[in-house]
Each structure stands twice: as C-alpha cells, then as structure tokens.
Amino acid sequence: xxxxxxxxxxxxxxxxxxxxxxxxxxxxxxxxxxxxxxxxxxxxxxxxxxxxxxxxxxxxxxxxxxxxxxxxxxxxxxxxxxxxxxxxxxxxxxxxxxxxxxxxxxxxxxxxxxxxxxxxxxxxxxxxxxxxxxxxxxxxxxxxxxxxxxxxxxxxxxxxxxxxxxxxxxxxxxxxxxxxxxxxxxxxxxxxxxxxxxxxxxxxxxxxxxxxxxxxxxxxxxxxxxxxxxxxxxxxxxxxxxxxxxxxxxxxxxxxxxxxxxxxxxxxxxxxxxxxxxxxxxxxxxxxxxxxxxxxxxxxxxxxxxx
Amino acid sequence: xxxxxxxxxxxxxxxxxxxxxxxxxxxxxxxxxxxxxxxxxxxxxxxxxxxxxxxxxxxxxxxxxxxxxxxxxxxxxxxxxxxxxxxxxxxxxxxxxxxxxxxxxxxxxxxxxxxxxxxxxxxxxxxxxxxxxxxxxxxxxxxxxxxxxxxxxxxxxxxxxxxxxxxxxxxxxxxxxxxxxxxxxxxxxxxxxxxxxxxxxxxxxxxxxxxxxxxxxxxxxxxxxxxxxxxxxxxxxxxxxxxxxxxxxxxxxxxxxxxxxxxxxxxxxxxxxxxxxxxxxxxxxxxxxxxxxxxxxxxxxxxxxxxxxxxxxxxxxxxxxxxxxxxxxxxxxxxxxx
Amino acid sequence: xxxxxxxxxxxxxxxxxxxxxxxxxxxxxxxxxxxxxxxxxxxxxxxxxxxxxxxxxxxxxxxxxxxxxxxxxxxxxxxxxxxxxxxxxxxxxxxxxxxxxxxxxxxxxxxxxxxxxxxxxxxxxxxxxxxxxxxxxxxxxxxxxxxxxxxxxxxxxxxxxxxxxxxxxxxxxxxxxxxxxxxxxxxxxxxxxxxxxxxxxxxxxxxxxxxxxxxxxxxxxxxxxxxxxxxxxxxxxxxxxxxxxxxxxxxxxxxxxxxxxxxxxxxxxxxxxxxxxxxxxxxxxxxxxxxxxxxxxxxxxxxxxxxxxxxxxxxxxxxxxxxxxxxxxxxxxxxxxxxxxxxxxxxxxx
Numbered sequence: 001x002x003x004x005x006x007x008x009x010x011x012x013x014x015x016x017x018x019x020x021x022x023x024x025x026x027x028x029x030x031x032x033x034x035x036x037x038x039x040x041x042x043x044x045x046x047x048x049x050x051x052x053x054x055x056x057x058x059x060x061x062x063x064x065x066x067x068x069x070x071x072x073x074x075x076x077x078x079x080x081x082x083x084x085x086x087x088x089x090x091x092x093x094x095x096x097x098x099x100x101x102x103x104x105x106x107x108x109x110x111x112x113x114x115x116x117x118x119x120x121x122x123x124x125x126x127x128x129x130x131x132x133x134x135x136x137x138x139x140x141x142x143x144x145x146x147x148x149x150x151x152x153x154x155x156x157x158x159x160x161x162x163x164x165x166x167x168x169x170x171x172x173x174x175x176x177x178x179x180x181x182x183x184x185x186x187x188x189x190x191x192x193x194x195x196x197x198x199x200x201x202x203x204x205x206x207x208x209x210x211x212x213x214x215x216x217x218x219x220x221x222x223x224x225x226x227x228x229x230x231x232x233x234x235x236x237x238x239x240x241x242x243x244x245x246x247x248x249x250x251x252x253x254x255x256x257x258x259x260x261x262x263x264x265x266x267x268x269x270x271x272x273x274x275x276x277x278x279x280x281x282x283x284x285x286x287x288x289x290x291x292x293x294x295x296x297x298x299x300x301x302x303x304x305x306x307x
Numbered sequence: 308x309x310x311x312x313x314x315x316x317x318x319x320x321x322x323x324x325x326x327x328x329x330x331x332x333x334x335x336x337x338x339x340x341x342x343x344x345x346x347x348x349x350x351x352x353x354x355x356x357x358x359x360x361x362x363x364x365x366x367x368x369x370x371x372x373x374x375x376x377x378x379x380x381x382x383x384x385x386x387x388x389x390x391x392x393x394x395x396x397x398x399x400x401x402x403x404x405x406x407x408x409x410x411x412x413x414x415x416x417x418x419x420x421x422x423x424x425x426x427x428x429x430x431x432x433x434x435x436x437x438x439x440x441x442x443x444x445x446x447x448x449x450x451x452x453x454x455x456x457x458x459x460x461x462x463x464x465x466x467x468x469x470x471x472x473x474x475x476x477x478x479x480x481x482x483x484x485x486x487x488x489x490x491x492x493x494x495x496x497x498x499x500x501x502x503x504x505x506x507x508x509x510x511x512x513x514x515x516x517x518x519x520x521x522x523x524x525x526x527x528x529x530x531x532x533x534x535x536x537x538x539x540x541x542x543x544x545x546x547x548x549x550x551x552x553x554x555x556x557x558x559x560x561x562x563x564x565x566x567x568x569x570x571x572x573x574x575x576x577x578x579x580x581x582x583x584x585x586x587x588x589x590x591x592x593x594x595x596x597x598x599x600x601x602x603x604x605x606x607x608x609x610x611x612x613x614x615x616x617x618x619x620x621x622x623x624x625x626x627x628x629x630x631x632x633x634x635x636x637x638x639x640x641x642x643x644x645x
Numbered sequence: 646x647x648x649x650x651x652x653x654x655x656x657x658x659x660x661x662x663x664x665x666x667x668x669x670x671x672x673x674x675x676x677x678x679x680x681x682x683x684x685x686x687x688x689x690x691x692x693x694x695x696x697x698x699x700x701x702x703x704x705x706x707x708x709x710x711x712x713x714x715x716x717x718x719x720x721x722x723x724x725x726x727x728x729x730x731x732x733x734x735x736x737x738x739x740x741x742x743x744x745x746x747x748x749x750x751x752x753x754x755x756x757x758x759x760x761x762x763x764x765x766x767x768x769x770x771x772x773x774x775x776x777x778x779x780x781x782x783x784x785x786x787x788x789x790x791x792x793x794x795x796x797x798x799x800x801x802x803x804x805x806x807x808x809x810x811x812x813x814x815x816x817x818x819x820x821x822x823x824x825x826x827x828x829x830x831x832x833x834x835x836x837x838x839x840x841x842x843x844x845x846x847x848x849x850x851x852x853x854x855x856x857x858x859x860x861x862x863x864x865x866x867x868x869x870x871x872x873x874x875x876x877x878x879x880x881x882x883x884x885x886x887x888x889x890x891x892x893x894x895x896x897x898x899x900x901x902x903x904x905x906x907x908x909x910x911x912x913x914x915x916x917x918x919x920x921x922x923x924x925x926x927x928x929x930x931x932x933x934x935x936x937x938x939x940x941x942x943x944x945x946x947x948x949x950x951x952x953x954x955x956x957x958x959x960x961x962x963x964x965x966x967x968x969x970x971x972x973x974x975x976x977x978x979x980x981x982x983x984x985x986x987x988x989x990x991x992x993x994x995x
Contacts, residue, residue, distance in 0.1 A: 151930035161952045238813045245815050273823045280816035287811040410898030422889035427911045437897040472987045
C-alpha cells in the first residue's frame with residue numbers, strides 16, 4: 001500500500017461536488033502561464049482578424065508604395081511625411097507593421113482551415129476504425145502508422161512539388177500531413193469509450209452507426225482531440241511558415257509570415273535585420289501563445305491527473 | 308506526552324527496548340487540508356521480538372513504518388513524537404545519519420516484490436550495492452555474502468539467481484530475494500510492510516514460517532505490518548491494533564486475540580470466518596473508516612462502535628487494563644450490547 | 646528415472662541450448678520479417694513517388710532552350726527515356742534501381758545516387774552533432790525538472806523548452822546568424838568549414854574551421870530537439886520517481902547519487918533512447934530547412950534545388966534513400982530497446 005492510497009481517498013471524500021465545466025475553468029486559469037498564453041493568442045487573433053482596420057497601410061496595393069522608402073529602419077518617417085513606419089520597411093517599401101498584420105492573417109487562416117479539415121477527416125477515420133474494429137481498423141491504422149513515420153516536412157514537400165504553388169494547395173498539403181495525428185488520437189479515445197455502457201445503450205436503440213459515432217462517441221472523445229488540435233495548430237503555423245520560407249508555400253501575392261521572413265533573408269547580411277526579425281517575432285508570439293495554452297490544456301484534461 | 312503505551316513496571320526488569328516510539332504523529336499537508344495519517348502512535352520493541360501491527364487499509368500502519376526511517380514522500384512530515392532506536396534519536400537525525408541506519412541497522416521489506424526490485428537491474432547488482440553502501444568490501448566478498456544469504460532464505464542455485472533479472476522469478480521467490488536483501492547487513496530491526504499480501508496463500512505460509520525462523524536465529528526484531536489478524540496470530544509475540552492513525556490496543560498475541568478489550572479488535576476477530584460460524588451470516592463491523600481529513604471528535608471509532616456513549620466524544624487515553632495489555636477505550640472490556 | 650545430479654546437469658544444459666537457439670531464431674525471424682517489410686514499403690513508396698513526380702511539370706522545358714524545335718525536344722525526350730509510357734518508365738527505373746543505378750541527374754548528368762551520397766556525410770555530420778548536443782544538454786536538464794517540478798529552475802526549464810520548440814526553426818537560424826555571424830563576427834554565416842578526408846568521406850569535424858561553421862546550424866537544430874528531449878526526460882523521471890523500486894533503493898541506504906544515477910537513469914533511458922532515435926530521423930529529414938538557411942552543402946539543400954528544378958531522378962533517389970534510412974532507423978531503435986530492457990529481451994520478442 002503506498003502513501004498515495006491513504007491521502008487520495010481522504011481528499012476525494014472531503015471534496016465538494018463541482019460541475020465539470022467549473023472545475024475545468026478553475027484548473028485552467030490556475031496556471032499563470034496558460035493565462036499569458038491565452039492573452040498572446042487573443043492578441044494575435046484579434047490583430048489578424050482586424051488587420052485591414054488596424055494596419056496603417058495596405059501593403060499589397062502597389063499604388064501605396066513609394067520605392068524610395070524601401071529598406072528603412074524601424075521608426076523612420078515616410079518620404080512624404082504621411083506616416084511613420086513603426087517597424088521599418090522591406091525591400092519593396094512595404095510598411096512592415098502592415099505587412100505583418102496581413103501576413104498573420106494568411107498564416108492563421110491557412111493553418112486554421114487545414115487543422116479544421118484535418119480534425120474532421122482524421123477524427124472520422126479514427127472513430128470509424130475504433131467502432132468497427134477488426135480488419136478495417138488494422139488497415140486504417142497501418143496507413144496512419146506509415147504516414148506518421150514520415151517526417152511531416154518531407155510529405156509536405158513532396159505534395160507541394162506535385163501540386164504546385166497556391167494557397168489552396170498549401171492547405172491541402174497541410175491537411176494530408178496532419179490528419180493522421182487526429183486519426184490516431186481519436187481511435188485511442190474511442191477505443192476506451194467504446195466499451196462503456198452508453199455506447200451499448202445507443203446501439204441497443206438501433207441507432208445508425210453514424211448517429212452513434214457522431215452524437216454519442218465523439219463528444220466524449222473530445223478532450224484529447226482538443227489538446228491535439230491546439231498543438232497541431234501551432235505545428236501547422238510553423239510548417240506553413242517553413243514551406244513558404246523555402247519558396248514552395250504560398251504565392252507572392254498573398255504572403256504569409258514565412259514568406260516575409262524569406263524576403264528579408266537577403267538583407268540580413270547587410271545588417272538590415274528588421275525585415276526578417278519582426279515577422280519572426282509575430283510568428284513566435286502566435287506559436288508560443290498556442291503552445292502555452294495547449295500545454296496547460298493537456299495537463300488539465302488528462303484523465304490521469306484528475307483527482 | 309504521558310507515559311507511552313507499552314512499557315510498564317513488569318518490563319523494566321527485562322532487556323532494554325531496541326525501538327521506543329512515543330506519540331508519533333505524521334501529517335500530510337495537502338491542498339485540501341491536513342491528513343492525519345498517524346496521530347499518536349506508541350510502539351516498543353525488544354531485541355528479537357516480533358510485533359504484529361494490524362489495521363485495515365487507510366489506518367496508517369504503512370506510514371508508521373515509513374516514518375520510522377524517514378522515507379516519507381512530500382507532503383508528508385513527522386510532526387510530533389519521539390523515535391528512539393537503540394539509543395539514537397531518529398526523528399531529529401540528519402539525512403546522512405538516516406541513510407546509515409537504513410539498510411544496515413533497520414531494513415525494510417515492501418509489499419509488492421515486483422515493483423520493489425528494479426526491473427532493469429540484475430539481482431546481484433541490487434544486492435551487492437546494498438552491501439557496499441554500508442561497508443567497504445570488494446565485489447567478490449559482497450557477492451559471497453549475497454550468495455550465503457540467498458541460501459539462508461531457501462533459494463536453490465543462488466549463483467544462477469544472482470545473474471538473473473527480477474522478472475524471471477516467481478512472486479514468492481522475489482519476496483525471498485527482498486527478505487534476503489533485508490538480511491544482508493544483519494540489521495537489528497526489520498520492518499515488513501504487508502510482505503505476503505501479494506502472494507499465494509501457500510507461499511504465504513512458507514514465507515511466514517521462514518521469516519519467523521530467521522528472526523529467532525539471528526535475533527532480529529521484526530515489525531510485521533498487515534491487515535490480516537490471522538497471519539499475525541501465528542507469527543508475532545505481541546500485537547498492536549491500529550485504527551485511523553492511532554494504536555487502539557496493544558499486548559501479547561495471546562492476550563489480544565484471546566481477550567480482546569477494544570471493540571474494534573473484538574469486531575476484527577469476530578469477523579474472521581471460522582468452521583463454527585459456517586452457515587451463519589458473517590459478523591461485520593458496520594460503517595466505514597472515517598476520512599483521515601475529517602476525523603470525528605474524540606474516539607475515531609465512535610461512529611461505528613456498539614458500545615459508544617456520550618463519554619466517547621472525549622479522546623480516550625491508553626490504559627493498562629490488564630498486565631501488559633493497553634487499550635484506548637472508555638468501555639474497554641465491556642461486552643457488546645446485543 | 647532418478648534425478649541424479651549428472652542427469653540434472655545434462656537436462657539443464659540441453660534446456661539452455663534449446664532456449665538459446667529459440668532465442669536466436671526469434672531474433673533472426675524478426676530481422677527477416679522487418680527486411681521484407683522494408684522491401685514492400687520501398688516498392689510502394691517508389692511507385693507513389695514515381696507517379697507523383699511524373700505529374701509535376703515537364704523537365705524538358707528546363708533542359709531545352711526556349712527556341713528548341715519540337716524535333717529537338719523529342720530527341721531530348723527520347724534520350725532520357727521520357728517518351729515511353731509511364732509504366733515502362735517505372736519498370737526501366739526499377740530494373741536499374743536494383744542494380745544501384747538511379748538514373749542521371751537531368752541537370753548535371755551525374756548519377757543521381759552518387760550525387761546524393763556525396764552530400765550525405767555533410768548532412769549526417771550536422772544531424773549527429775545536433776542530436777548529441779540535444780541529448781547531452783537535454784537529459785540532465787530534464788532530470789532536474791522532473792526531480793523538483795515546483796522549483797523555480799524547473800519551471801524555467803520547462804518554459805524554456807516551450808520556447809525551444811515553438812520558435813520556428815529557420816527563424817532561429819536567421820537570428821543566430823544575425824547575432825553571432827553578422828554582429829559579433831565569431832562564426833561564418835554560411836557554408837561548411839575545411840574538411841579532412843577519412844577514406845572516402847570528407848568530414849569537417851576534425852578542423853577548427855569545421856567546428857566554427859558547424860556550430861550555428863547544429864545549435865539551431867539542437868534547440869528544438871533539446872526541448873523535446875527535456876520534456877520526455879522530465880515525464881519519464883516524474884513517472885519513475887514515485888515507483889517502489891526507487892523508495893526501496895533509498896530504504897537500502899544507497900546514496901542519492903546512486904539512486905538517481907543508476908536506478909532512475911537506467912529506467913528512463915529506455916523511453917529517452919526511443920524518442921531520440923526517432924527524432925534523429927526527423928532531424929535528418931528536417932535538415933532541409935537548416936541547410937537552406939546556412940547554405941550547408943548537404944542532401945537537404947540538394948533536394949530543394951532538385952524539386953524547384955524538376956530534377957526527377959535526384960528527387961526520386963533522395964526519397965528512396967530517406968525511406969530506406971527511416972525504416973532502418975526504426976529497426977535499430979527497436980533493437981536498442983530490446984537490449985536496454987531485459988524484460989523484453991529475455992522473454993523473446995513479443
């Protein structure tokens with residue numbers, strides 16, 4: 001008998017019953033880091049969504065640009081004195097602050113959409129595999145395993161080499177790379193839930209398997225899936241940035257933060273660091289925010305940590 | 308704290324106790340409150356004596372064992388009482404001093420031998436390190452000692468066993484290895500925490516017999532912690548019954564089992580199925596153990612006790628109700644009302 | 646039959662021999678099975694890759710000048726075997742592949758596999774250095790964080806690790822270049838240092854300039870991997886620490902150094918090695934990015950260039966090589982796992 005066997009039942013017996021949502025919020029906000037992460041995340045999302053209204057300039061409208069203003073350091077004034085370039089300008093005289101806001105938009109949008117679809121496809125596959133079991137399960141999981149054993153970057157590169165450039169192609173590539181994580185997690189969670197009584201009850205009511213999956217099984221498998229979704233969002237953002245940086249990602253007309261960083265690469269050696277630096281900071285803030293939240297979410301939702 | 312539970316006039320003439328624990332208190336300071344796992348325990352042990360510490364799960368008996376050698380996990384701490392081992396104050400000893408005592412003067416045997424032996428290390432490694440931690444001897448000398456002790460606990464072909472890994476043994480054999488490790492440095496006291504609970508009943512009998520024999524041969528004192536009164540009745544010289552962190556009755560085995568004074572002890576003995584009780588409903592102690600976070604005021608057994616009255620809301624103190632038999636009860640010795 | 650000592654000894658040795666041969670058979674069987682799996686995976690992958698790349702644009706437009714006539718284009722196409730139907734091309738390719746001939750680069754005409762293998766040592770040098778760095782720094786930090794999870798240093802380590810894998814790899818590289826190469830000028834901003842030839846390999850770890858050039862790229866990769874190692878180590882430590890065998894080791898009176906350094910370490914090494922092994926595969930693959938940032942002449946840079954230039958044979962050869970490498974890596978990690986964990990080893994493979 002270990003010491004935990006004495007202490008835990010004593011605490012459990014003394015605890016007042018709480019609703020699960022309330023406990024979730026209490027546990028979540030108990031971590032200062034998670035709160036910081038949430039703030040960072042909110043700031044990023046707000047900045048991205050309201051970019052057209054916040055940005056002092058639309059950097060992709062060539063008419064706005066004055067080539068004489070290119071490569072100016074942060075804080076300089078524009079040639080005609082109408083605006084101050086908070087974070088400097090890049091090689092094409094675009095205001096970096098505005099470019100970052102629009103780039104954030106693209107980055108978040110691409111990552112968000114791809115995660116959403118990867119979640120949908122992956123969770124469906126995983127749930128189906130767990131529900132039907134047997135050969136179907138073995139086959140599906142084999143595919144998942146094989147895909148997961150390949151580094152994501154390579155799979156993405158190959159796909160993009162085939163599909164070519166374009167925002168939609170990047171999204172497709174990201175979906176293909178990510179669905180396997182969701183599939184595996186969903187299957188794992190569903191296997192545990194499948195043996196529980198409410199699934200038996202639902203089946204006894206001769207509900208179609210689709211309804212059982214969708215309305216009964218899925219909601220109870222959500223916690224680990226939510227955790228994976230947050231962490232995956234961060235991965236997706238980073239991966240998209242990397243691909244764009246390498247030149248196989250989004251096209252020049254709709255640059256994401258990765259592409260902005262890539263544009264600034266050539267100026268790094270001459271000391272004009274800001275063109276790559278600030279987009280990177282924005283990227284980092286977004287990713288760190290998501291990771292902090294996701295990390296703590298994982299601790300909070302982990303059934304093993306539940307008292 | 309007044310005179311402890313176990314020494315009395317009659318004992319002062321006998322050998323000095325090797326272990327003298329008075330008023331031991333171990334509390335766990337958790338977020339939800341203080342769990343009083345051990346709340347006033349007195350124990351005395353003479354050299355070579357076998358004491359059975361009996362109690363149900365959650366009574367604090369294992370924690371008592373860990374408290375003696377300072378093996379408590381946080382947030383647990385010994386907060387009160389005295390622990391005297393062979394003249395040394397263990398409660399205020401430094402970590403280094405405690406480390407010297409552990410494994411050499413006081414050895415411990417845990418409940419589940421599968422988890423106590425490190426699965427990725429060989430048996431000889433785990434035995435030799437126990438010797439070399441306390442004595443400067445060569446590996447070969449240590450190995451010889453290990454071999455001898457393995458033979459002592461009844462393990463055949465010890466050389467082969469030494470080179471094996473724990474998972475290659477059966478449960479009973481693993482526990483024998485654990486006992487062997489305890490005996491390696493000829494300790495004065497062995498604390499055995501439910502060592503046979505995880506084993507087959509037949510193996511249990513064997514191990515019990517051999518442990519008793521070894522202790523008598525080597526003159527090692529033994530505290531045998533268990534929830535099974537039957538085990539203790541055949542093995543121990545003296546018995547202490549523990550409930551909700553306190554010792555409620557202590558005395559010689561014959562006395563405690565033959566003439567139980569405390570209602571809890573009485574209930575325990577009654578609830579053991581015997582051939583005579585066949586066919587009749589099993590006697591049970593009603594209710595459940597109270598949570599150690601919220602102990603009732605006064606006697607902790609009050610809520611389940613058939614003899615409970617008003618006076619039981621005050622904490623009973625240990626009373627020597629018969630020669631060398633101590634009880635913590637206001638109604639000690641009274642028959643249960645029908 | 647009486648059980649005389651002689652007979653018992655005989656029985657024992659015969660049993661041992663039987664067990665040994667069963668064990669050897671089991672291990673052999675597993676290796677053969679894995680190799681067969683490798684072949685199947687390779688076949689499938691090569692087909693997929695081949696078909697995929699075939700759909701990518703027309704290599705001819707890369708190789709022929711814009712004014713080339715149709716006839717000239719046809720000639721080039723025929724010389725490279727691109728006019729055959731797809732499945733014929735695939736068969737020709739596979740036939741040559743098993744002989745080790747993966748075709749010649751469309752761009753340089755050199756054998757594709759040779760091109761890649763020439764650049765492999767550079768990538769491996771980088772990958773191995775980065776992994777070693779991550780493990781040597783990550784494991785002690787992870788143990789520290791696992792021992793006292795609430796301590797300030799542990800929290801700092803964990804927060805640092807979040808930073809480590811959050812910051813985009815290539816951006817970290819850029820920033821390191823900016824600080825250490827451009828501003829401080831301590832190390833070169835790109836390229837590989839001087840190499841020393843060992844047999845047919847050119848390694849740069851034996852020269853000072855080699856190390857200087859290796860430093861930044863290796864650190865860039867190591868930062869992210871270190872974070873993963875720290876997390877795995879911490880999790881494994883937290884899981885192992887409350888185990889009874891740790892408490893028992895303390896009950897035996899062992900020094901804390903031995904409890905942690907032997908009892909704990911040997912147990913947590915198993916998950917750490919597995920993770921490190923798998924991450925190594927990722928590192929080799931992900932070197933693509935780092936090599937681009939630092940212009941490190943490795944396989945990854947070659948791959949990116951080949952993709953952009955539609956140099957099909959090189960891309961196919963690279964992919965097949967990586968697939969083979971990853972499968973082999975998995976096998977090696979499995980073998981190491983069984984060596985480290987006696988529970989798995991001695992019961993035969995499950």
